Amino acid sequence: MRTAFRLLILLFIVGLVIIQFFQPEKNIATESPNHLFNQEQVPEDVSAMLKSACLDCHSNQTNYQWYHQVAPVSWFINNHIVEGKEELNLSNWGQMEILDKIAALEDMGKEIRNGKMPITSYKLMHPKAIFSEQESQRLIEWTSSFSEQLLTGE
Ligand code: HEC
Incomplete structure (x- = not known):
């Protein structure tokens, strides 16, 4: 019984080691001139909030922590990045149609509000991404005032 248990643990460890060779490609492109921050005048407090809460999954640059590089966590994280970027990639802001930008801002506000x-x-892993009521409100207000600005072309 004991030997079987030891064998099981050993197999588990060997398995963990082997899966480390199967890592997803990292999301670390050099930042593009099309990035939201290079295209628009984003107030500093808003850009700081986007950086600490959104851009890891909604841009071409993820700020990886060491444990993000360990499978199977790396697979889990990569899924979020790929799916998040499919929905919204703020690194491509400059290439988006104006109506898509307006829709994106409205969606962002809605997702934060909900x-x-x-x-x-x-x-859970990024305490800086937990906003107070006031901070959320600030971010939501920015999305709506900015989308209005785009809508009226001012
Ligand atoms: C850990 C990764 C991650 C972070 C951080 C993140 N998102 Fe997302 N986001 C996703 C994924 C995955 C999806 C697609 C699946 C879904 O809608 O749940 C998504 C979808 C979205 C969508 C599209 C929703 C829809 O269904 O129309 C918007 C808008 C969005 N995120 C905004 C934000 C904003 C704003 C922030 C920061 C406050 C943020 N996200 C932070 C991963 C993330």
């Missing part, structure tokens, strides 16, 4: 973004597992 507490859906940033996703819960992310908040």
Whole structure:
């Protein structure tokens, strides 16, 4: 019985080592001139909030922590990045149509208001991504005033 248990542990460890060779490609492109921050005048407090809560999954640059590089965590994280970028990639802001930009800003405001973004597992590991009521409000207000600005072309 004891030997079987030891064998099981050994197999588990060997398995963990082997899966480390299967790592997803990292999301670390050099920042593009099309990035939101290079295209628009984003107030500093807003850009800081986007950086600490959204851009890891919604841009071409993820700020990886050491444990993000360990499989199977790396697979889990990569799924979020790939899916998040499919929905919204702020590194491509400059290439988006104006109506898509307006829709994106409205969606961002909605997701924050409904507490859906940033996703819960992310908040658990990134305390800086947990906003106070006031901070959320500030970010939501920015999305709506900026989309209005785009809409009226001012
Ligand atoms: C840990 C990764 C991660 C972070 C951080 C994150 N998102 Fe997302 N986001 C996703 C994923 C995955 C999806 C697609 C699945 C979904 O909608 O739940 C998504 C979808 C979205 C969508 C599209 C929703 C829809 O269905 O129309 C918007 C808008 C969005 N996120 C905004 C934000 C904003 C704003 C922040 C920061 C406050 C943020 N996200 C932070 C991963 C993330």
